[in-house]
Amino acid sequence: MRVVVVHNRYRSEHPSGEDRVVDQETELLTSAGHEVLVHERRSDDIAGMSLPRKASVPLLVPWNPAARTELADRLREVRPDVVHIHSTFPLLSPSVVAACTDAGVPCVATLHNYQQVCAPGTLYREGRVCTDCVGGSPLPAVRHGCYRGSPLATAPLALSLALNRRRWWSGVSRFFCISWALRRVLADAGMPGERLAVKYNFVEEPALRRTGEGEYVLYLGRLTEEKGVPLLLAAWDLLRARGGLGLPLVVAGSGPLEPEVAEWARERDDVRFLGLRTREECAELTARAAALVAPSQWLEGFGLVVVEAMAAGVPSVAAGHGAFPELVDDGVSGLLHRPGDAESLAEGLRRIVTHSASMGEAARRRYEQDFSPAAGLSGLLEGYRAAIAARSREPA
Structure with missing residues (x-):
């Protein structure tokens, strides 16, 4: 044609x-x-x-x-x-x-x-x-x-x-x-x-896929309220107060909330703020993650970052509304949390770290079926x- x-x-x-x-x-x-x-x-x-x-x-x-x-x-x-x-x-x-x-x-x-x-x-x-x-x-x-x-x-x-x-x-x-x-x-x-x-x-076949347990939980995207960034910060503070996950949170992206996120991450050993990264750097970050987090407050029409993680064999914790319930098979290839609920998000992050390997394999299979x-x-x-x-x- x-x-x-x-x-x-x-x-x-x-x-x-x-x-x-x-x-x-x-x-x-x-x-x-x-x-x-x-x-x-x-x-x-x-x-x-x-x-x-x-x-x-x-x-x-x-x-x-x-x-x-x-x-x-x-x-x-x-x-x-x-x-x-x-x-x-x-x-x-x-x-x-x-x-x-x-x-x-x-x-x-x-x-x-x-x-x-x-x-x-x-x-x-x-x-x-x-x-x-x-x-x-x-x-x-x-x-x-x-x-x-x-x-x-x-x-x-x-x-x-x-x-x-x-x-x-x-x-x-x-x-x-x-x-x-x-x-x-x-x-x-x-x-x-x-x-x-x-x-x-x-999503194109990634050059890199996860091969081990994963080194951190990854947020990758715009730093805005509608993307759920304040919710993520609140959930991570809850987890830290309870002893943490044993893995750090890596935040990569830019946007209106960048100064707030940078200040929150400063002097913390359980958070790494990277700012805006190139597409190649984002692919490498994804392949090294134990899980991706997508806590959007608004109704995502799709969720490209979640599918890119699936292609790399990385599961996601995502908000249970918009398109995410179509992309993430709850309890199989990832987890869905109650939208806007920091406690539910914290629990999802705690659970997914424990089941990261099996959910990552299921996420990859779903990618091959529907998003290749x-x-x-x-x-x-x-x-x-x-x-x-x-x-x-x-x-x-």
Whole structure:
């Protein structure tokens, strides 16, 4: 097949799982003999824009006519079999869906988060899961300033959600939902269920896998409240007060809570704070871990870091909501803790250290079954073929 991948890359200082998924899928399709053309924009480019252009960016979030024209012209030139849309915020906009219609090319879209029903895409506000806008108006998001804590910054996203909802639903032949949990939310909000397919993200075979007992418990990710970092700190303090686990906690990542985490870890012999690490360093850290911890407070749409740990034969303790119950077989390939409960998280960490070897083996088997490159390629091609067939059945 000839596939055009459309994506707006995140800023470099905020490493994104979505960017990694796009890169891995592109490489996977290419290695399988398909021709992939990437049509992308980079949020990093905003910094180099003139002041008038920077000021215009929010105005183009709901609809960017130039992006529509540019993509439509390229599609007419290269005549792909299918277009695969990922993120369109902030430089592409949903106008790329109209571009596919203009050029007469079927398109699919991967839904990496909840942006079809939530302006910031998180279903999370003020320390709790929030569904105020799901299935209804996005005005609550503006009122509460759900994006960057600013009503002004949230308004373009909310406007895009209100204006383009039906365009997405009618213009995209097949949506890839990255978990059943995500699909349930979207279907309940009114999205067309016949177009919502579940396709898990895949993870490449790791260069390193765990070979011993593991040296530490690992947190790997953004240092934010919604990722459960304060909860992890509280749970680790509980464990320390009871004598500890016999293994240290290693924290790798960056984010708004980095100063707080660094201060908490300072002068402690049971915690190592590493800050942001490269992808290669993260892979090595994972392979040496006894267990990974993913205590997210918000409803994760997938959980790439958990699956990467599974690929390395490392089990996880994860929050028992969002997509995690689909990824972690509780008591078999890892453990689920009660969301938001530090005592439950501490108990899960204590138990998983004891059963790390057997759970790690089960986690690896689950990876091979559902999250390998072979499974990822099969899901992609099935969705592409369905989109092409749906377009061929449409009246001329």
